[in-house]
Amino acid sequence: MRGISRTSLAEVTRRLDSNVLASVDARGALALGGELFEVVALLSGEHSLRRWLADQSTPAESKTALAGQLLEQRVSPSALIVVGDVLQQDWSSARDMVDALERMGVYATLASVAGGRLDGVEDELFRFQRIVAAQPQLRAALTREGVPAATLRSLVDDLLSGKVDPATSVLVGEAVTRPRGRTLEQALDHFGQLVAERAQHFVAVVRAAHLPSEAQQDRLRAALSRKYGRDIHLNIEVVPELIGGLSVQVGDEVIDDTIAGRIAEVKRRLAG
Template identity: 65%
Template sequence: MRGISRTSLETVDERLGSVLASADTAALGRELFEVAALLDREHTLRRWLADPANPAEGKSGLAGNLLEAKVSPATILVVGDIVQARWSNPRDLVAAVERAAVFATVAGAEGEQRLGEVEDELFRFGRILSGEPELRAALTNEAATPAAKAELVGSLLGGKSDPATSALVTEVVTRPRGRTLEQGLEYYGQLVAERAQRYVALVRTAVALSDAQQERLRTTLSRAYGRPIHLNIDVDPKVLGGLSIRVGDEVIDGTIAGRLSEVRRRLAG
């Protein structure tokens, strides 16, 4: 997000923190995801709530009337804060609700210092999908009901991962919002990292890195970006040698495969 939306997001995040301190955060996360799904479906409502010409009090009043008796007071409070803020476009408003849902879902893990585990589990599940085409096909099967997909996720992750991880994977699988499974998992992983106030570096390497190598790389990147770095390491023989590192939109490609690709590009040009 940029401009007005970025400023609004900072205000919403600050307000959300005070709500999370006393709310049933798991329930809050579920309800906020439902609100995001509602806004996805109802285009007219989404546009009206994001229209800066409409009064802020009217927006929060409408949202409260629609949600009353369906969700908790905490959810109405969070949604009211979001719709009263100014957004560059309606999609930014929906993204703010989804972001708040993710933050609420992981609040329990955050309180127990387990955000790093949730990040790792989301990343590992994405890697499992890349190596299990039949599983991926089952989770993306348009003929399967959301309930059936959620049950499959539960059988895979229930009791084996953090409850927040299971909840986020279920959301990605049942309501992808135009993203692929891999994109959804990566996006939620980035939000979890942001909640932990650090960046995620996706590292592709031909061979596994030792603990010492990982620590040196983490330290180097943290100094370069001025923030703690969480490493997601993808061992991929196709890179041939060296490392490819992506932090946000920035890619540092020091792989042999990357250099060969650049040579081929220049020759073709």
């Protein structure tokens, strides 16, 4: 988000933390996240309503009054507070407004994680994304059109129940059933990035022919932290085809020091 939306996002995040999440337990936070995702689904399916609520010329009191009428019997008072906070802010577009609500849903869900250890959720989302990429039949089952959302959620529960943090299971369920125009992989990556933002660090996707040792990971993490001026979380993917070396991606920047990458570069130069 940029401009006025970025300012508004910072304000609704501050209010979420100080006015709502400070007074709910883990179970309440997980329930709140689910309610906010339901509101996102409602607004995503109602184009005219979404545009009216995002219109800066519409009085904030009118927006919150309508939201109260629509949602009072469907969500908790805490969810109404968060929705009201979002609607009272100005947004550059209706999409930014709904994105902000989705982000509040993610943040509320993450508030349920024991001890605030978000690294585990990041790792679980990344591993599930890699599993989906490596198993076309699983991906097909999770993305098949016309399958009821309840059926897909049941499949996700069967796959993940008792194996991952409940917050991870919720986020995977959202990525599968309500990707909002993203592919499944894009939705999982998007949620992973939001987890990283909430944890206040960057994510480096490391591809290596062999799993780096703990000492090597520590050195790489320290070097990247110095380079980018922020804590770095490593998501490591073992790719034997790389032969040796490492490929590191942080955001849009890729550092390729693999043997396969060097060979490809030599071939390009010879061909050119």
